[in-house]
Amino acid sequence: MPQVTLVEITREDVRRWCRLAVAPEQERFVASVAVSISEAHFAPEAWFRGIAADGEPAGFVMLSVKPDVPEYYLWRFLIDRRFQRSGVGRAALEQVIAHVRALGATEFLTSYVPGEGTPGPFYEKLGFAPTGVVDDGEIVLRLALA
Ligand SMILES: CC(C)(COP(=O)(O)OP(=O)(O)OC[C@H]1O[C@@H](n2cnc3c(N)ncnc32)[C@H](O)[C@@H]1OP(=O)(O)O)[C@@H](O)C(=O)NCCC(=O)NCCS
Helix, strand or coil, rough: CCCEECCCCCCCHHHHHCCCCCCHHHHHCCCCCCHHHHHHHCCEEEEEEEEEEEEEEEEEEEEECCCCCCCEEEEEEECHHHCCCHHHHHHHHHHHHHHHHHHHCCCEEECCCCCCCCCCHHHHCCCEEEEEEECCCHHHHHHHEE
């Protein structure tokens, strides 16, 4: 099990992070790192980090953080195909959950595209539960933090 850390992405290494890739059949579940960082440029609520495994770029996470609403949303989450199914996703998401909890959130939301190979079961293993809401075809999940 590699050591998993959340790291800041810099001007110097952003291109390395943009090379992260999911399997072709997973591309419908998540936008690329490059698109996500581009969107973050226009979204003051965006917070993102690289997910490193033993210091190597292995994944990417982006949140939407709106303390005034309040709303804390897991907006993008991906593990590069070479690092999947080795516990990196779980270790990273546990650290993200701790971060959101430290911000004072009482719940953490996300959503996923249903279908073959969907990340839904992964989120449910981490404690997220369906809210019953379907937003633009995506199943909305909630993790209670209180
Ligand atoms: C979903 C994703 C983040 C999981 O990351 P990962 O590093 O492979 O997950 P882990 O190895 O930490 O798995 C943790 C647990 O979830 C399970 N799991 C992971 N992906 C799963 C899937 N697609 N379906 C069912 N179970 C899954 C693992 O078997 C493991 O179970 P265990 O703890 O009982 O052994 C990764 O597959 C991914 O990036 N997928 C493509 C992009 C995507 O769908 N992102 C989410 C957008 S909403």
